[in-house]
Amino acid sequence: MTATSVFVKSRFAAPALTVLSALAAGFVVTQAKAGDPDLGRDLFEAWSCSGCHTLADAGSEASIGPSLDGNPNLTLGYVISRITNGGGAMPPFDGQLTEDEIAVLAEYIIQVAE
Structure with a gap:
C-alpha cells in the first residue's frame, strides 16, 4: 500500500463515518421521542458520562464529577442545563447532542438516580 492510497482511503473514510454517525444519531432521536429509557442509558454510556459520574443503574462508580445517585440537586431543568x-x-454537550437526546438523557438520570 502506498502513501497515496492510505491518504485516499483515510480521506474518504472520515466522511463515511460522519454520515454513519449522523444516521445513527437520527435513529436515536427518532427512538428518543418514544420515551424509551434504555436509550437514556445508551446515551449515558456512549457519551462517557460513566467516566466521571456514579450512577448505579448504569453500573458507573466514577468520582471525577458529582455522584448522580441520591443527589438532591437533580431536577429535570438542572440536569438539562x-x-x-x-x-x-x-x-457542554450543546451542538454534540440534539435537544431530544439531551432531554432523554436528563429524564433517564432523573428516573434512575437513587
Missing part, C-alpha cells in the same frame, strides 16, 4: 451548558469540569 448542565448537559447543555456544562459547568465546572464538565464540558
